[in-house]
Amino acid sequence: MLKFTMSIICAVVLMSISAAIALANDSSDDDGGYIRLINHSNHLPSGYTPDDLVRLSSGGVPVSSTAVMLRATAAEAYFEMMRAMQADGVRVPIAVSGYRSYARQTELFNNRVQRHRNEGLNAADAAALAATVVARPGTSEHQSGLAIDISMDGSLTAAFANTQQGRWLYENAWRFGFILRYPYGTTHITGIIYEPWHFRYVGLPHSRIIFENGWVLEEYIEFIMYGTFFSDVSASDWFLDDITKITGLGIMYGVSSDRFAPNAAISVDEFIGILNNLPGDGSASGIRTYLTNSGYLTREGVAMLLFEYAQLNFIELQRWRIFQHFAPFTDQADISPYAAHAVFAMRSAGIMQGRPDGRFDPVHNVTRAEVATVLSTFIRIMKSSD
Numbered sequence: 450m451l452k453f454t455m456s457i458i459c460a461v462v463l464m465s466i467s468a469a470i471a472l473a474n475d476s477s478d479d480d481g482g483y484i485r486l487i488n489h490s491n492h493l494p495s496g497y498t499p500d501d502l503v504r505l506s507s508g509g510v511p512v513s514s515t516a517v518m519l520r521a522t523a524a525e526a527y528f529e530m531m532r533a534m535q536a537d538g539v540r541v542p543i544a545v546s547g548y549r550s551y552a553r554q555t556e557l558f559n560n561r562v563q564r565h566r567n568e569g570l571n572a573a574d575a576a577a578l579a580a581t582v583v584a585r586p587g588t589s590e591h592q593s594g595l596a597i598d599i600s601m602d603g604s605l606t607a608a609f610a611n612t613q614q615g616r617w618l619y620e621n622a623w624r625f626g627f628i629l630r631y632p633y634g635t636t637h638i639t640g641i642i643y644e645p646w647h648f649r650y651v652g653l654p655h656s657r658i659i660f661e662n663g664w665v666l667e668e669y670i671e672f673i674m675y676g677t678f679f680s681d682v683s684a685s686d687w688f689l690d691d692i693t694k695i696t697g698l699g700i701m702y703g704v705s706s707d708r709f710a711p712n713a714a715i716s717v718d719e720f721i722g723i724l725n726n727l728p729g730d731g732s733a734s735g736i737r738t739y740l741t742n743s744g745y746l747t748r749e750g751v752a753m754l755l756f757e758y759a760q761l762n763f764i765e766l767q768r769w770r771i772f773q774h775f776a777p778f779t780d781q782a783d784i785s786p787y788a789a790h791a792v793f794a795m796r797s798a799g800i801m802q803g804r805p806d807g808r809f810d811p812v813h814n815v816t817r818a819e820v821a822t823v824l825s826t827f828i829r830i831m832k833s834s835d
C-alpha cells in the first residue's frame with residue numbers, strides 16, 4: 450500500500466517544511482494554513498477569523514442551519530465529497546457544525562463554567578471541569594473554518610461510525626482532502642475523545658499520507674518537522690517508508706545526522722531503549738529475558754522482547770491470523786525453545802515474517818532496517834487495539 454507513497458512524501462516534505470515552520474507563526478497564512486495544527490497546546494489567536502467562509506447551504510447539501518460555514522476550498526471539497534457519496538448510492542448526511550468563532554467558543558465555554566459555578570464550584574474548579582466537555586476558547590479546530598461535524602440526525606455520537614455514511618467517510622474522505630481528525634484509540638495523542646463525526650480539511654496529498662500511514666495530524670506534523678532523510682537510505686529501498694516513519698516519530702534515530710546504517714546490527718540494550726520511545730504510556734523497564742543485554746540482538750530476540758513488551762503493557766496483539774494455518778518455517782528447529790511462542794505470536798499478529806525461502810533465520814542478527822519495519826507494524830497494531 451505504501452510502496453508508491455514515499456516519492457510523494459519526499460516531495461511533500463520538502464515543500465512543506467517551510468509551511469510547517471510557518472505553523473508556528475500566527476500571522477502566516479501563505480500556504481492556506483490547511484495543515485495548521487490546532488489543539489490544547491496550539492491555540493488560534495482570538496482575532497483569527499477566516500476571510501473566505503462559504504455557507505454550505507449554497508452548495509445544495511443538507512445542513513442543520515444556514516450558519517454552517519467552511520472556508521472556500523474546504524467547502525468545495527465537501528460538496529465534491531457529498532456528490533461522490535451520492536454517486537455511490539449512499540444517502541447524503543447533514544453538515545451540523547462548521548466554522549465557530551472565538552466569541553462563540555467563549556460563550557459556550559462561559560455558559561458551561563457558569564453552570565458549574567451555580568452548582569457551587571469555585572471559578573478555577575468550574576473552569577477545569579468545563580474544559581473536560583467544552584473546548585477552551587482558541588483550542589477548537591472549528592475556529593479555523595476547516596472542521597466539519599457530520600451527522601445523520603443532528604446528534605453527534607459514536608454511533609455515526611457504524612452508519613453507512615460514517616463508514617464511507619472513514620474510507621473515502623482522504624480522497625477529497627479530509628481526515629478523520631480524532632480516530633478511535635488516539636486520545637492519548639490528540640487529547641480529544643473519539644469523534645467519528647468530526648472531519649478536518651487538510652488538502653491532498655496530506656490527507657492521503659495521513660490516512661495511509663494511520664496517523665493523526667499531530668503525528669504528521671511531527672513527521673514533517675522532524676523526519677529526517679538519510680544518505681544511505683534510497684527511494685528504492687523497501688524499508689524507506691518505515692525508517693522515515695519511525696525516525697519521524699522520534700522512536701529511532703540515525704547513527705549520525707545523515708546516516709541511518711540500515712544494515713547494521715543492534716544491541717539488546719539499544720533495542721530496549723527504542724521500545725521506551727514507543728508512543729503511549731508503555732514502558733520496557735520490566736522486561737526480563739534470557740538474552741545477554743550487551744550482545745547483538747537476533748531475529749528471535751526481537752520477537753521475544755516485543756512479545757514481553759506487549760504483555761507487560763497489556764497490548765493486545767491481533768489474533769485473527771492465529772486461525773490461519775502456517776506451515777512451519779523450514780528452519781523451525783533452529784528457533785530456541787524459549788523463543789518459539791513469541792515468534793509464533795509475532796507471526797500470527799502479522800508483525801514478523803519469515804524469509805522468502807521459508808526460513809525464519811532466528812539467530813541471525815536483526816538489522817536496524819528490520820527493526821524499523823517491525824516497529825512500524827507494531828505501532829499500527831497497538832493503535833488499533835487500544
Ligand SMILES: [Zn+2]
Binds near residue numbers: 546598646647648
Ligand atoms: Zn467537531
